[in-house]
Every structure is written in C-alpha cells, then in structure tokens.
Amino acid sequence: MDHFQHKNGELYCEDVPASTLAEVYGTPLYVYSRATLLRHYQQVAEAFAPVDPTVCYSIKSNGNLSLCRLLVEAGCGMDVTSGGELFRALRAGVDPKRVIFAGVGKTDAEIQQALTAGGEGIAAFNVESEAEIENLARVAQAADTVATAALRVNPDVDPDTHAYTTTGKKETKFGVDLDRAEAVFDKYRDLPGIRLAGLHMHLGSPIYSVEPYVLATQKINATIDRLREQGHAVEWFDIGGGFGVNYEHPDQALPVSDFADALVPLLKDRGYKVAIEPGRYIAGNAGVLLGRVLYRKTSGSKSFVISDVGMNDLLRPSLYGAYHFIWPTAGDGPASRDKDVAIPDGETVDVVGPVCETGDFVARGRLLPKTERGDLIAIYTAGAYAFSMASNYNNRPRPAEVLVDGDRHTLVRRRETYEDLVALETGVG
Numbered sequence: 001m002d003h004f005q006h007k008n009g010e011l012y013c014e015d016v017p018a019s020t021l022a023e024v025y026g027t028p029l030y031v032y033s034r035a036t037l038l039r040h041y042q043q044v045a046e047a048f049a050p051v052d053p054t055v056c057y058s059i060k061s062n063g064n065l066s067l068c069r070l071l072v073e074a075g076c077g078m079d080v081t082s083g084g085e086l087f088r089a090l091r092a093g094v095d096p097k098r099v100i101f102a103g104v105g106k107t108d109a110e111i112q113q114a115l116t117a118g119g120e121g122i123a124a125f126n127v128e129s130e131a132e133i134e135n136l137a138r139v140a141q142a143a144d145t146v147a148t149a150a151l152r153v154n155p156d157v158d159p160d161t162h163a164y165t166t167t168g169k170k171e172t173k174f175g176v177d178l179d180r181a182e183a184v185f186d187k188y189r190d191l192p193g194i195r196l197a198g199l200h201m202h203l204g205s206p207i208y209s210v211e212p213y214v215l216a217t218q219k220i221n222a223t224i225d226r227l228r229e230q231g232h233a234v235e236w237f238d239i240g241g242g243f244g245v246n247y248e249h250p251d252q253a254l255p256v257s258d259f260a261d262a263l264v265p266l267l268k269d270r271g272y273k274v275a276i277e278p279g280r281y282i283a284g285n286a287g288v289l290l291g292r293v294l295y296r297k298t299s300g301s302k303s304f305v306i307s308d309v310g311m312n313d314l315l316r317p318s319l320y321g322a323y324h325f326i327w328p329t330a331g332d333g334p335a336s337r338d339k340d341v342a343i344p345d346g347e348t349v350d351v352v353g354p355v356c357e358t359g360d361f362v363a364r365g366r367l368l369p370k371t372e373r374g375d376l377i378a379i380y381t382a383g384a385y386a387f388s389m390a391s392n393y394n395n396r397p398r399p400a401e402v403l404v405d406g407d408r409h410t411l412v413r414r415r416e417t418y419e420d421l422v423a424l425e426t427g428v429g
C-alpha cells in the first residue's frame, strides 16, 4: 500500500494534489510520501523483529538526505558502497556503528575514510575478494587499527531477475565462492589489521520469491557450522537486500513478512546477529515521477506521447527494459495499477522523452488513457534507483525532489539550473 491515490478526480500524494506540486515546483518532479517510506521501513523491522535485526537501508536506492534522515530517526542503519555514500549517510545523521560498507572496488582512501568515520569507524566492511582482505588489513594496520569484516560469499543461487542485477551467481563479479569460505577464513585467521567474523550475501534485485533466500541461507548456515567447528567466530550474518516491489501489478511483490516467515526459522537462535540491507522495498513505492506531456506525434504505424521526462531522469526502462506503471494524474485513477488493466477508450503509444536517443523511453507499446499536450502523467514506483541513477545527459538539469507529509510539502532538492551544469568546469568563462 502506498499514499499515491486518486480522489476528487485527480492524483494525490497523501493530502496534496499532484497538480499543485507540479504548479509549485515544475516538472519533471520526484514526489515522495513520508508515510509510505516509513511504513515500508517499519514493515521490514517488524517482520524480522524475532531475530532483532540491524536494518541497514541501502542508500544507493535513494540517498536524498531528508529521506535518509527520516529513516535514521526511525532507527535505521545504512548500507553504503562508496565514499560518497558514506559521506551522505553520515550527513544524514547515521551512527557510524550502524554502517556497513560493501562493494568489490573500495579504494584506500575510502577504506581510510570508513575506518575513521565518527572517530571509531564504521561497524563493518563486507569484503569481496582475497586481494581486498589483504589490502584492507594493510590499510587498517597502517592506521593503527583493526578493521571488522564480513566475507561476502557467493552461494551460486539464481534469484530469477534481470541479468544486470543478478549478483549471487558464480559468474558474477561479487563475493567469494561459498566453497572457498573456509579456506579464506583459515588463510586470514591471524592476519593483523583485520577481524573476519561475519558472512554476507546479496543475491540480486528485485526478487519475487522466498526460495533463493531460503536455499542460500541453508547453504551458508552449513558453512557457518563448519567454520565454527574449525574454531572461527561467526558473529553475524548479513542477508543483503533485494525484496521486490509492485511494478507491474498489485500482487507482484511478496510482503516482506513472507520473506521473514521463511527466513526467521533459519536465522533464529543460531548464535549470530542478523543484518538486512533493503533499499527498493523501503523507497520504491514511496515515490512517483511527475511529467508533463509536450507533444503527440505519429510515425509510421506508431503513436508517440512525448513528455518532459527523459532517460536522464529515469534510466530504468532504457537500461533494463524495466516496467513502470503510468497514468494521467487528472480524472479517475486506474481500476487497478495492473499492467493488463482494461482501458476501454485507451490508445497504444510509446511514451518517450526529449533525449536524442532511440532508447529514450519510459514505456513502449503501452495501452494508456488518451493524453494531450499539457496533461500531467505520473510514473509510479519511482522512489528507488530513479533519482539516484539520474544524470545530466543532453545537458538536462536533474529534476527537483519534494517530500510530502500529510498536507505539507517541502522541497528536499531544488531543480538543477543551467549554471549548475557548468559550475564545476574550469578553464573557460
């Protein structure tokens, strides 16, 4: 459930009409619902409460400081994957002791930054290779400290999602093969500068069934048993993120409680702490992207609706062929936010943007209610991997972001200006 609903003949975000937001802030515009964001965080925390998890929001999904601040105030930690994300997480007010740092390519500078964050450093690094373990230990030793780390293992489980976002299969660049985990723990048992005491997995994203998690957790639990038999401490297990959201129809995603119901029995009373790294599940349905129809045209047998939303604003359809539900903000809402919803007076169109690429589209061959120049459209499920993947391609300033709380709306990132586009360049003008 989210707080983007049609009432009184138009779309509202909580108690604010989308048309008001578009008038005040212009388009394209990212609109976030505070209530939806917090509700989804709470669902995760409550579902996994029986194992008292550390929930580390994956800040890559949406790093807006105001959203992150809300989550931090609700008790959330952060999963970061770059020095920039760590900087952002700290700026949002997160306790460094609730931060974990993932990623296959951490630089020495990023490691140093994480080791000293807030004085004491972050909670843990998720390490992805033997070379990285050795380097982390070296940098920590040089800084006269000891890095706490979890080994990211690759359980070779297929999460059945897009190839680009599948991460827990053997042929991906992530983690160490699970059957090498014992050798790695043995090899680095006494290495100064590092304390390897946890395991981490992240299978991919988005995932729509519990089986991959269950399979992977069973495999990893068996490895943990063997590690312990050999005298290794395994103090925590980080199960990563990946829980899907409803892009295509209202029952597409499992509630997070389904994942918890399947996993809690496997995670409970195992003598380790549990961490989770959800991003999309928390932020995905907490945002819509509002765009304005600029033109209509036909070309051959095709009809195009050209809006002011470009692939630079929302890359997912162009990059992954991802589906985002679209509906005009004026009039009645859809009977259901379902990709097969009947639209008796509809038309089949490509919804494209102004960017000079054929791949610049938000929808192709899509049955939609008829729209005209000036109409506002809402692109749903645009809270995660949407603004965070936006760029300035074609020298398009990135959209503004607005946070709605009841009948109040606050600009939480202003629209970029043309001056912003050239502000960092040196040598001319």
Ligand code: LLP
Binding pocket: 058, 061, 079, 102, 103, 165, 202, 204, 205, 206, 240, 241, 242, 243, 277, 278, 279, 280, 281, 316, 384, 385
């Ligand atoms: N933990 C790790 C180590 C990750 O790499 C990711 C996402 C997450 C947690 C959070 O996954 P989530 O709960 O948000 O599914 N740009 C793609 C998604 C890439 C995900 C990358 N890693 C998209 O737009 O679908």
